[in-house]
Amino acid sequence: MAINSPTYDPVSTATALAEKYVSGQQEVLKARSTRANATEKALTDLNSALNTFQNALASMAAPNKTLYAQSAVLGDTSIGTATATAKAAAGSYAFYVQSLAAAGQVSYSNLTEDSGVSGILKVNVGGTTINVDLAAANTDGGATPLTPREIAAAINADSENASLVSASVITTAPGKYELVLTAKQSGATNGVTIDASGLTGSSLTGKTANVLVQESDAVIRIGSATGPEIRQSSNVFTGIDGVTVTFNKVTTAPVTLTVGPDSSATSANVQGFIDAYNKLKSVLDAMLAPANASKGTAAGAFAGDAGVASLRDRLVSLLRQGSGDSLANYGIIANRQGTLSLDTTRLNKALALDPNGLDNLIGKATTGSPTGIAGAIDTYVKGWTSGIKGQIKTRQEANSRLQTELSSRQDLIDQQYDAAYRRYLMQFSRLQEIQSQMSSNSSLFDALFSNDKD
Incomplete structure (x- = not known):
């Protein structure tokens, strides 16, 4: 009588049992590795976002830059070009260009x-x-x-x-x-x-x-062809504080130079500051966002991270600082979510009363002696982005150590898997041999005790 019993392929059975043996540890390790890899990317993205904001801030709040802009416009633009800084005094001036300077x-x-x-x-x-x-x-x-x-x-x-x-x-x-x-x-x-x-x-x-x-000086007269003479070796005139005029053509009649506020340029400068901040805040909001099951969205990389949440809150707090003055007075308004927008009417009204007020409030993001809101924000953000002791670098180093530890843990699990596989393979290979032997003996017994008289 034949013996019927389940048979097992040693290789596939050993593989399945070894995988099951380490599956619990492997799942935990996989989850931790996934989180560590996500953290690594998120820290890189956060550092990039903060550096981008710092670069924008440094550009807008550099020592020789101002948000408040003035323009200098020549009545005849074919005569030359003119620019004005925020320190230029508004007014109207007339010039007669008698001759231009030339290099020999x-x-x-x-x-x-x-x-x-x-x-x-x-x-x-x-x-x-x-x-x-x-x-x-x-x-x-x-x-x-x-x-x-x-x-x-x-x-x-x-x-x-x-x-x-x-x-x-x-x-x-x-x-x-x-x-x-x-x-x-x-x-x-x-x-x-x-x-x-x-x-x-x-x-x-x-x-x-x-x-x-023939080498020659520029001869410029104030007001008219008979006005006071200005003689200089260059065609670039800087005799008005904060104003630079480059003459490229002599005149046949006095040309008017008008200096005054440039509202469009000022608004564009302020909007640049707002856009840079809103872009950073948008990145932080996405990183801190909780999971939303109804919308099918996963949690942000730093959801529940108190440190990054504190970073965002501190930036909002620094924007609100000021001694009796605020960004809102200059039309820079924050909504309930903290996103900034610009009210140009309020901005222009405030600057008409105090042209330098906004720049004094924003300050300078300089390395030596930072001032105002820009300086405070830049100093605080450097505590995160510093390549020496910054929080991002500290976190990256800790995450790198964790990834090394997880890699070592994976090596250990691989060793446990290999040991289990070899053990199961030996056991089921032996079982296969026993089953084969039993099957052979069963066939022999059937032949010996068969009722077949032939």
Whole structure:
């Protein structure tokens, strides 16, 4: 009589039992590893969001930047351009541009490639002399003639030429060259000449300069063509505090310069501050959001994290600071969720009363001595983003240690799995052998005690 009993494949059975043996530990470890990986990404994202906000804050609240903007506009924009800082006094001014400043430019004609050139070429620019050794200017040591281009290169590269003059070469005919020298600075005292008397073997010797552009000062008159004269070496006029005017054309009649508040630019600057803050707050809100089963949304990476929640709350608190003044007075309003928006009417009204009030309240996010709201926020945020002892770095290091520990734990579970698998494989391989032997014996008994008379 045959023996019927369940049979087990040793490999698949050992695999299933070994997996079941470590499944509880593996599930716990998998959950912890998933959380650790999510934390690692969330910390990177948080650091990026905070750094982006700090960069925006530093740009808007830099030492030489202001949110309050003023404009300077020329009545005839073809005459030039003008800008104004927040410190400029509003007003209207008239100018008559009699002449523009120009940088001197000369050329020396019919130069050739010369052999055996030696001596010092003296280039005079605005009272400064540049001594150029032409023997050293020949880049191949005199194996070939000295070219005018090598002379120009030597002038430009000379250590005494501290951006005083630029030299270039124009080919006028085969083997004939024009050396052009241009002063870098404009003004009547910035003419260019050369002294080639110390040279030997050079076609520059005895040459007379061709004046291409006569050096000159700008002459600007206040009010009219007969008004008080302003004479200067530059076409950039900075005689009005906080205002810079660049003239590029003479006038035939007085041109008006109007300086006053630029409401559109100011609103754009303030909106930039608001947008930078709202973007950071949006990131923090998403990271702290609890799970919502009805909407099918998972919890944020830092849901329930008191530290990150405190970060968000502290930022809101710092925005509300001020000595008798507040952002709301300047139209920067927070809704119930803490998101900022801008009331331009209130902003312009407040700035009309105190043009510097908002910038004084916002302050500066400088490294040395931060001031105001921007300084306080930047200082606080650095406590999170610092690469030395910042909270994010501390958390990242702790999370990294946890991930290392979890990796070691995974190695241990793998070892337990391997040991269990080998044990079960041995047991069920033996069982398979016993079952095979029993089946063989059963067949033998059936043959011996069969009722078959044949």
